[in-house]
Amino acid sequence: xxxxxxxxxxxxxxxxxxxxxxxxxxxxxxxxxxxxxxxxxxxxxxxxxxxxxxxxxxxxxxxxxxxxxxxxxxxxxxxxxxxxxxxxxxxxxxxxxxxxxxxxxxxxxxxxxxxxxxxxxxxxxxxxxxxxxxxxxxxxxxxxxxxxxxxxxxxxx
Amino acid sequence: xxxxxxxxxxxxxxxxxxxxxxxxxxxxxxxxxxxxxxxxxxxxxxxxxxxxxxxxxxxxxxxxxxxxxxxxxxxxxxxxxxxxxxxxxxxxxxxxxxxxxxxxxxxxxxxxxxxxxxxxxxxxxxxxxxxxxxxxxxxxxxxxxxxxxxxxxxxxx
DNA sequence: AACCGGCGCTTGATTGGTCAAGCAAATATG
DNA sequence: CATATTTGCTTGACCAATCAAGCGCCGGTT
Numbered sequence: 001x002x003x004x005x006x007x008x009x010x011x012x013x014x015x016x017x018x019x020x021x022x023x024x025x026x027x028x029x030x031x032x033x034x035x036x037x038x039x040x041x042x043x044x045x046x047x048x049x050x051x052x053x054x055x056x057x058x059x060x061x062x063x064x065x066x067x068x069x070x071x072x073x074x075x076x077x078x079x080x081x082x083x084x085x086x087x088x089x090x091x092x093x094x095x096x097x098x099x100x101x102x103x104x105x106x107x108x109x110x111x112x113x114x115x116x117x118x119x120x121x122x123x124x125x126x127x128x129x130x131x132x133x134x135x136x137x138x139x140x141x142x143x144x145x146x147x148x149x150x151x152x153x154x155x156x157x
Numbered sequence: 158x159x160x161x162x163x164x165x166x167x168x169x170x171x172x173x174x175x176x177x178x179x180x181x182x183x184x185x186x187x188x189x190x191x192x193x194x195x196x197x198x199x200x201x202x203x204x205x206x207x208x209x210x211x212x213x214x215x216x217x218x219x220x221x222x223x224x225x226x227x228x229x230x231x232x233x234x235x236x237x238x239x240x241x242x243x244x245x246x247x248x249x250x251x252x253x254x255x256x257x258x259x260x261x262x263x264x265x266x267x268x269x270x271x272x273x274x275x276x277x278x279x280x281x282x283x284x285x286x287x288x289x290x291x292x293x294x295x296x297x298x299x300x301x302x303x304x305x306x307x308x309x310x311x312x313x314x
Numbered sequence: 315a316a317c318c319g320g321c322g323c324t325t326g327a328t329t330g331g332t333c334a335a336g337c338a339a340a341t342a343t344g
Numbered sequence: 345c346a347t348a349t350t351t352g353c354t355t356g357a358c359c360a361a362t363c364a365a366g367c368g369c370c371g372g373t374t
Contacts, residue, residue: 009278015297016289022301023288024207025308027184028230033310047330050181065353073185078331080354085330102339102352121166131180132173134306138299140172144179149291151182153190204360222323235361237324242360259322259369 030130037126044119047072051082052091052108052116061108064097068106091115187287194283201276204229208239209248209265209273218265221254225263248272 012020035046044052054071055061063071069079083106086092091112097103108116135143169177192203201209211228212218220228226236240263243249248269254260265273292300 009281012281012284012289013297015301019292019297019301019304020284020288022304022308025230026304027188029308029310031184045330073182075332076353077333077355081330084354097352100340100352102337104353124166124169127169127177130310131177131307132169134303135176138303140170140176142295144172144176146291146295147176147179147183150288151179151186153186153287202360232362233323234325234363238360241324254322257322257370261323 033130034123034126037130038119038122044115044123047074047082048086048091049116049119049123051079051086051106052112053120055092055106055108056113056116061113062095062105065104065106086112190287191280191283194287195276195279201272204231204239205243205248206273206276206280208236208243208263209269210277212249212263212265213270213273218270219252219262222261222263243269 031046038044038046038049050072051068054068055063065076065079065083068083069076072079072082074082083092083094086106087094091109093107093109095105095107097105188203195201195203195206207229208225211225212220222233222236222240225240226233229236229239231239240249240251243263244251248266250264250266252262252264254262
């Protein structure tokens with residue numbers, strides 16, 4: 001029997017219920033709000049910002065598509081398309097990978113780095129204001145751990 | 158000066174950093190995982206499930222598009238399209254609103270109700286397993302409140 | 315009672331993502 | 345060493361969401 005709880009399991013407690021609902025709302029509202037804050041301010045949608053940010057954190061500002069996609073929580077093809085968008089804006093350049101001619105490196109250009117420098121204060125402010133601010137007084141270490149667990153999807157068994 | 162913190166504000170603490178990253182991952186992974194669990198089990202994507210669920214919670218299983226869209230965190234046009242999808246599956250019917258001939262009611266059909274009944278145990282199990290389980294020992298009331306605050310987007314000032 | 319601005323909803327165009335198929339380089343196999 | 349399989353990435357087709365424009369009805373004005 002594939003689904004052991006098919007009958008009618010315990011419903012959620014009111015607390016659980018409202019937590020789940022609130023999470024749903026956050027997942028919907030937050031990225032849009034942060035996006036809006038940044039776009040209004042420095043014209044960089046969240047996905048593209050994340051890509052630039054991850055690139056900037058490597059020693060030589062370059063990364064294979066594979067790895068970058070994983071860090072950005074994007075499919076490989078989604079990543080390709082994001083990088084193309086960034087490339088046409090001159091914020092990223094693509095170079096064939098030396099030790100494996102199938103591979104590509106996305107390389108952060110100086111323009112890209114400059115743009116990131118411009119954007120991150122407003123990104124940071126948005127994250128604080130929209131999210132972190134509401135968790136003052138919480139044990140962030142604990143909380144982060146819980147989210148990491150939840151974010152690590154086990155396969156659908 | 159529109160952006161007062163343009164220079165180089167305090168970066169995030171490591172805890173804040175990892176919380177933010179973990180939330181990003183959760184926002185990406187969780188809906189897909191829950192979707193996968195449910196689709197694998199009872200063929201109802203999360204958006205459609207949410208619509209049916211909200212309808213089922215009204216006294217007469219019907220709701221104006223407006224209100225339903227808000228509860229589903231969907232734009233009005235997104236809601237229209239979702240309802241159309243559900244309608245073609247026979248899970249929802251649309252009726253002109255009596256007291257205002259511009260309006261429509263989405264009405265949960267018996268088939269829709271039945272389908273919801275079938276789905277919700279696996280939805281519930283997914284939510285528990287993928288999310289709630291990782292927050293045992295937390296003060297859920299507090300947590301829910303914090304998320305509610307974060308989910309209430311103030312306009313971009 | 316004829317108009318007209320606003321409202322409720324749908325529709326068209328676009329966007330940003332997914333999955334599946336394709337292609338070229340790399341690697342394993344007979 | 346030739347061929348088959350696998351790998352890394354791109355491309356094509358699609359999909360679900362968005363925004364902006366459109367359509368018909370409402371309700372207040374004159």
